[in-house]
Amino acid sequence: MTSDSIPVAAPVLNGNERRYVLDCIDSGWISTHGAYVPRFEQAFAEHIGCRHAIGCSNGTAALHLCLAALDIGPGDEVIVPTLTYVATANAVRYLGARPVFVDVEPDIWTLAPVAFAAAVGPRTRAVIPVHLYGHPAAMPEILDIARATGIAVIEDAAQAQGTSLAGRMAGSLGTLAAFSFFGNKTLTCGQGGMVTTDDDRLAERLRHLARVAMHPDRPYWHDEVGYNYRLTNIQAAIGLAQLEQVHWHLERRRAVAAGYRERLAHLPQVRFQQQRADVRHGHWMVNVRIDAADADSIVACRLALSERGVETRVGFPPLHLLPPYAEATPSSFPVAEAVSRESLTLPTHAALTPSQLDRVCDGLAAFLARREASLRPAS
Ligand SMILES: Cc1ncc(COP(=O)(O)O)c(C=O)c1O
Incomplete structure (x- = not known):
C-alpha cells in the first residue's frame, strides 16, 4: 500500500479520542477501573434504547458471555447462519455446544427464517441471527419462531452499529446482543465489545462472568469459573469519544x-x-x-x-x-x-x-x- 492507496477499512478518530486517552494516562486510570467504562456503557445503552450495556474485551467475548449467561453447554445446540464471521460459531464451540448451520436469504444474506424453523430440535437452546454487513436479519419472523419454540435470541450485532428495524435499534430486538468495536467497525476502540439486554438478571450474571466471577465484597473469592473479559478505561475512553460522533x-x-x-x-x-x-x-x-x-x-x-x-x-x-x-x-x-x-x-x-x-x-x-x-x- 502506498500513501495514496485506498484501504478497505480505516478508523476515523477525529473527536475527543485523544483528549480522553490523555486523561486516562494523566490520571493513571488505564486498566479496567475508571470513569470512562461506566460512562461508555451508559451512553451505549441509551443509544441502543435498552436497560443494560456491559462492556467487554471484544465481540467474540461478548458472544461467549451471552451464551455462558444462558448456561449453554455440552449437549446443547445453537442455530447459526453459515454466512458470517467465524466468531459466531466459535463462541458456541468454546462452551462445548454444537453450532447448527442454516442457509441465508437470497436478497439480504441473513439467516433464513424457514431454514431456521426447520433446524429447531429438542436440543436447541438459542439462535444467533447475524445482521450481516449492517442489514438486520428478518427479526420479526425469527422472534416469532423463537417465541413459539421457547429458545433465546442472541443478536450478533458486531456489524450493526446504527442499524435499525421499524424504528428499533439492532441490539434491542433479541434477548441479548453482542457488539464489536474492532478497528474496522463503524465505531471502534481498537479492540472492544459490548453486550446489550433489557433482562436485569442476565445483565447481572454477565457482569459477574466478565469479571472472573469474583464476589463483589470478597476479593479473590470466585464462586464459579469466570472470564477476564473486562473493557479497559482506555478502550472505553476511545469508545465514548466515537459514540459522541x-x-x-x-x-x-x-x-x-x-x-x-x-x-x-x-x-x-x-x-x-x-x-x-x-x-x-x-x-x-x-x-x-x-x-x-x-x-x-x-x-x-x-x-x-x-x-x-x-x-x-x-x-x-x-x-x-x-x-x-x-x-x-x-x-x-x-x-x-x-x-x-x-x-x-x-x-x-x-x-x-x-x-x-x-x-x-x-x-x-x-x-x-x-x-x-x-x-x-x-x-
Ligand atoms: C459477525 C461478527 N461477529 C463477531 C465478531 C467478533 O468481534 P471481535 O473481532 O471484536 O472479536 C465479528 C468481528 O468482525 C463479526 O463480524
Whole structure:
C-alpha cells in the first residue's frame, strides 16, 4: 500500500479520542477501573434504547458471555447462519455446544427464517441471527419462531452499529446482543465489545462472568469459573469519544454506500445487498456480488483493483466449509455458497472521498469490461 492507496477499512478518530486517552494516562486510570467504562456503557445503552450495556474485551467475548449467561453447554445446540464471521460459531464451540448451520436469504444474506424453523430440535437452546454487513436479519419472523419454540435470541450485532428495524435499534430486538468495536467497525476502540439486554438478571450474571466471577465484597473469592473479559478505561475512553460522533459516522457511511450504488448502477453484473422496508442500514461494509464470479475471477478482480491502489476483501467463507466445522456438517447451503463465491467487499469507511469512490468504481468497471471482452467469441 502506498500513501495514496485506498484501504478497505480505516478508523476515523477525529473527536475527543485523544483528549480522553490523555486523561486516562494523566490520571493513571488505564486498566479496567475508571470513569470512562461506566460512562461508555451508559451512553451505549441509551443509544441502543435498552436497560443494560456491559462492556467487554471484544465481540467474540461478548458472544461467549451471552451464551455462558444462558448456561449453554455440552449437549446443547445453537442455530447459526453459515454466512458470517467465524466468531459466531466459535463462541458456541468454546462452551462445548454444537453450532447448527442454516442457509441465508437470497436478497439480504441473513439467516433464513424457514431454514431456521426447520433446524429447531429438542436440543436447541438459542439462535444467533447475524445482521450481516449492517442489514438486520428478518427479526420479526425469527422472534416469532423463537417465541413459539421457547429458545433465546442472541443478536450478533458486531456489524450493526446504527442499524435499525421499524424504528428499533439492532441490539434491542433479541434477548441479548453482542457488539464489536474492532478497528474496522463503524465505531471502534481498537479492540472492544459490548453486550446489550433489557433482562436485569442476565445483565447481572454477565457482569459477574466478565469479571472472573469474583464476589463483589470478597476479593479473590470466585464462586464459579469466570472470564477476564473486562473493557479497559482506555478502550472505553476511545469508545465514548466515537459514540459522541455516531451520527456523523453513520451519515458518512450512508453517503459512501449511496455513492457506490450511484456509480455502479450501470453495471448489470454488480448486485448489492437489498434493503428491506423499514430498515435503516448501518452500512458496516459495502459488499457486492459479481455475477457468475468464482474464486479465480474474484482473485483477478482484487488484483486489478490492487494495481490501482485499491484494497478489497473477499466475502466470508461459509462456516460449514471451514476445517473446524466441515466434518460435522455434511449438508450444503447453496445460497450462502453462491453469495460467498461472488462476493467482493469494497473500501468502506468514514474518510472516503468522492474521488476515491470514483477510483474504486472506475477500476471495477474496467475489470468487468475486460472480462466481458475476453468472454465474447472471437469473430
Ligand atoms: C459477525 C461478527 N461477529 C463477531 C465478531 C467478533 O468481534 P471481535 O473481532 O471484536 O472479536 C465479528 C468481528 O468482525 C463479526 O463480524
